[in-house]
Amino acid sequence: MSGYADPGFDTLCLHAGAAPDPATGARAVPIHLSTSFVFESSEHAQSLFNLERAGHVYSRISNPTNAVLEERMAALEGGIGAITTASGQAALHLSIATLMGAGSHIVASTALYGGSQNLLHYTLRRFGIETTFVKPGDIDGWRAAIRPNTKLLFGETVGNPGLDVLDIPTVASIAHDAGVPLLVDSTLTTPWLMKPFEHGADLVYHSATKFLSGHGTVIGGVVVDGGSFDWDASGKFPELTQPYDGFHGMVFSEESTVGAFLLRARREGLRDFGACLSPHSAWLILQGTETLPLRMAQHMRNTQKVVAFLASHPFVSRVGHPMLPTHPSHALAQKLLPRGAGSVFSFDLKGDRAQGKKFVETLKLFSHLANVGDCRSLVIHPASTTHFRMDDAALAGAGISQGTIRLSIGLEDADDLVDDLKRALKAAERAAAAQP
Amino acid sequence: MYVTVHQAPIYCYTGGQPFDAAKPTVVFIHGVLNDHSVWILQSRYLAHHGYNVLALDLPGHGRSQGDAPESVAQAADFVAALLDAAGVERAALVGHSWGSLIALETAAQLKERASHLVLIGSASPMRVSPALLDASVNNPEQAIKLVNVFSRSTLAPPPSALGPGTWVYGAGLALGRRVLASNKTVNVFYRGFKACDSYSGADAAITQITCPVLFVLGEHDQMTPPKAAQGLISAARTSGKQVQVVMLPVGHNQMTEAPDATLFALRDFLAS
Numbered sequence: 095m096s097g098y099a100d101p102g103f104d105t106l107c108l109h110a111g112a113a114p115d116p117a118t119g120a121r122a123v124p125i126h127l128s129t130s131f132v133f134e135s136s137e138h139a140q141s142l143f144n145l146e147r148a149g150h151v152y153s154r155i156s157n158p159t160n161a162v163l164e165e166r167m168a169a170l171e172g173g174i175g176a177i178t179t180a181s182g183q184a185a186l187h188l189s190i191a192t193l194m195g196a197g198s199h200i201v202a203s204t205a206l207y208g209g210s211q212n213l214l215h216y217t218l219r220r221f222g223i224e225t226t227f228v229k230p231g232d233i234d235g236w237r238a239a240i241r242p243n244t245k246l247l248f249g250e251t252v253g254n255p256g257l258d259v260l261d262i263p264t265v266a267s268i269a270h271d272a273g274v275p276l277l278v279d280s281t282l283t284t285p286w287l288m289k290p291f292e293h294g295a296d297l298v299y300h301s302a303t304k305f306l307s308g309h310g311t312v313i314g315g316v317v318v319d320g321g322s323f324d325w326d327a328s329g330k331f332p333e334l335t336q337p338y339d340g341f342h343g344m345v346f347s348e349e350s351t352v353g354a355f356l357l358r359a360r361r362e363g364l365r366d367f368g369a370c371l372s373p374h375s376a377w378l379i380l381q382g383t384e385t386l387p388l389r390m391a392q393h394m395r396n397t398q399k400v401v402a403f404l405a406s407h408p409f410v411s412r413v414g415h416p417m418l419p420t421h422p423s424h425a426l427a428q429k430l431l432p433r434g435a436g437s438v439f440s441f442d443l444k445g446d447r448a449q450g451k452k453f454v455e456t457l458k459l460f461s462h463l464a465n466v467g468d469c470r471s472l473v474i475h476p477a478s479t480t481h482f483r484m485d486d487a488a489l490a491g492a493g494i495s496q497g498t499i500r501l502s503i504g505l506e507d508a509d510d511l512v513d514d515l516k517r518a519l520k521a522a523e524r525a526a527a528a529q530p
Numbered sequence: 531m532y533v534t535v536h537q538a539p540i541y542c543y544t545g546g547q548p549f550d551a552a553k554p555t556v557v558f559i560h561g562v563l564n565d566h567s568v569w570i571l572q573s574r575y576l577a578h579h580g581y582n583v584l585a586l587d588l589p590g591h592g593r594s595q596g597d598a599p600e601s602v603a604q605a606a607d608f609v610a611a612l613l614d615a616a617g618v619e620r621a622a623l624v625g626h627s628w629g630s631l632i633a634l635e636t637a638a639q640l641k642e643r644a645s646h647l648v649l650i651g652s653a654s655p656m657r658v659s660p661a662l663l664d665a666s667v668n669n670p671e672q673a674i675k676l677v678n679v680f681s682r683s684t685l686a687p688p689p690s691a692l693g694p695g696t697w698v699y700g701a702g703l704a705l706g707r708r709v710l711a712s713n714k715t716v717n718v719f720y721r722g723f724k725a726c727d728s729y730s731g732a733d734a735a736i737t738q739i740t741c742p743v744l745f746v747l748g749e750h751d752q753m754t755p756p757k758a759a760q761g762l763i764s765a766a767r768t769s770g771k772q773v774q775v776v777m778l779p780v781g782h783n784q785m786t787e788a789p790d791a792t793l794f795a796l797r798d799f800l801a802s
Contacts, residue, residue: 100679110697113686144546146575148689148789156694164695165686174704175696321704326593348543349574351567351592352704353692360693 103170103286104387111165112380125377126158144342145349145361155364159373163380167306167316170285170383171298174321175356177364178314178376182281182301183209184369185315189277189297191367192359193331194245196222201239201246203230203260205253207301208480210279214248230258231422236265240272245330247272250279251288252423252431255440255476255500256414256493259423259430266294273328281305281467282436286390291320293430297355304467307382308389312375317359321352334358389469392505394434399508400501403515404441409523411497412442437504438466443497445522450475450497453522459506459514471504471511533616535589538596540612541566543585545577554645555618556800558585559609559636561627561651562722563674563706565592568626570691571789572796581800584621586612588632590713598718602628602729606635613643622646622741622800626785627754628726631656637743638735646800647739650746650792651782653758654732658723666719673719674706683750683781690786698786733765742772744799746784746792753782774799 112123131150133139141147150156164176179185202214204227214225228235230253247269249260269276275296284305290298300306302314325334325347334354337343341361346354364370405413416427416435427435443450454462460473477496531549532539543566556576558569566585577583589608590598599605613621622645625633630652637644665673682699690698710719743766747756766773776795780787
């Protein structure tokens, strides 16, 4: 597309990476459910395997449908390219496994999705990669936690469960002073709310299961490289700057000045770990990206109304959303997330576990399940579900009370959502009176 | 590998193969704010198909030290010196954009030592608008974006360098920023553009070459529109040179928007 200006975000959501199919004229992106792709000749095969020419060989490594999603996500984030993965967790693992091995160290935010905490705290430790956890707002803590073997700083744009906004410019600066990149999980904000590369992050990943696909139909992930981190200048990443025996002695940073990470991640990580995305799943996520701006705008409008309702309700003791001046990240959110800090947040009932259960069970429009970022509104009561084994003290340590409720605000009419919440709050309040 | 030229280490990508001056050599010369990596999908292939490849970072660019060339003539002197330093007697010269002018001037200087000349995204004169020249100094980020927009022709390029899943325009922006940052003392963006803008020797140089010349032009190229190369093509033909012209349905990013077509044009021309 020739022109005089960069296409806008909404245009890229529809067109980046995709053109009418030259073989059939299909306007929508075709789903290439083919494991492999025919070589024109033995010489062509050899050239593809040796990265002399670009093309698809086997769908674990690359696939035409997935490639459209990868280009689109890179365009939306302002990156140089991307790799789709079987899940968001696979994207996180691929990022880490590409950058380091046993003996390495990560500094990560404490405010992480539980699955990420498990990976860092338990599983990677078993493979010799240690993590030091730092509260996201503890800037001195980030700096102090860095060791000579630190290879990565990592946090979420808005952290779980309190929606602590990560001060990306400051943490990125600390990372770069130490010669390491900053990886950011941008799942809850999407590039519509924030582009972490513009604030200094080097790598961004998403659980595409959530807002990118947006319909609660598919598991997938994607990692995007901003192309800004200079692996050679850092000197800490021989994986990218020294000959790699596993690929004919290739030096990835010589092959590509800005794309060494993606080269190794695809040529080693997808090849050997194999956590690739199904092309069908890629297509479903592509469908989601096409309406991302419309959906995110509605998510934000509805969240604003629901948060305002809850914040003024007498049976609610706390609403943990950065749009409220009382939230510790309010000022940072206004600076980094002017369009909103997402539609997933928690609030506390003035009640106990039983009342929390009653609240959830009374809701009709909100679905009680373990997901976020659906077009439908979702709810979960941690004290009776994900954290039910914890006693009150352990819950408090995790920043969760007996009455904490997590909501993911969907695309329904906001008035209907408020009515649903109003009814459930009343039922929960009455449940206390009914108890012996 | 590094070759020392005028006391400065100069980086040359050899396509993943050891340097071997006994093979026919192809020298790749990049344009403004680029480096060797823009040639990956052409240079790596040729290096594995019988050629000795030197895809260089111009002095003061990327991995190369030394003074960034202030003129096309200065850059051509450098390329000739590089061949001497590397022990290459004869070479094909392939250049893109500014690099095409450097390749042309080098071929005119080297005469029979240039076996082939390939001019990709070329123009004569290669004027740069005063606004863009100014922006390259005073607002380089805006200028990099402008060049990126003017250089592309589609939002859906084929699988390209680095391979499938690459957003080549984001990669172009990132490379421009990286190369600009690689030189702390000289703005290589402005210096390269100024060298293009002030070069007036193309029409004379094309009459002095002794090798066949291939033009690879993008039909939708807004940086160096095909019509801007017609005078040079005519001058080459008028002076009796062997001339081939390949038109590609792309913009100024010939190597990334049409990686295979650019490679095949090169491969067939070098084999002819």
